[in-house]
Amino acid sequence: MGSSSKKQKTEQTAKGGDCLSDKELFQKMIESMYQPKDDIPGHEETRQLLTSRDLQYRYRDMCTVTVSTVADVMQELGYQFTFVMGIPYWVLYDRLE
Numbered sequence: 632m633g634s635s636s637k638k639q640k641t642e643q644t645a646k647g648g649d650c651l652s653d654k655e656l657f658q659k660m661i662e663s664m665y666q667p668k669d670d671i672p673g674h675e676e677t678r679q680l681l682t683s684r685d686l687q688y689r690y691r692d693m694c695t696v697t698v699s700t701v702a703d704v705m706q707e708l709g710y711q712f713t714f715v716m717g718i719p720y721w722v723l724y725d726r727l728e
Contacts, residue, residue, distance in 0.1 A: 653694040665723040667709045680720035
């Protein structure tokens with residue numbers, strides 16, 4: 632039984648090796664949808680203010696991340712936040728292609 636158990640774990644690890652974690656998937660989705668700064672003057676209308684919980688909810692069907700993971704990813708990607716009535720909001724700009 633011990634060798635078949637090891638074989639199953641190895642197969643599961645090999646299959647999982649090609650998959651992205653939920654955190655990595657969330658990061659890729661944010662990178663593809665938004666940019667951290669408005670690099671094009673005059674495009675202020677592409678700015679969005681979203682909380683970490685808003686982002687968690689928006690991508691809930693594609694990945695499962697905690698609010699703290701959302702905050703970590705956003706900081707790693709260089710996004711800034713601002714406070715509105717004491718609540719922190721991430722400042723996002725739609726990626727223009």
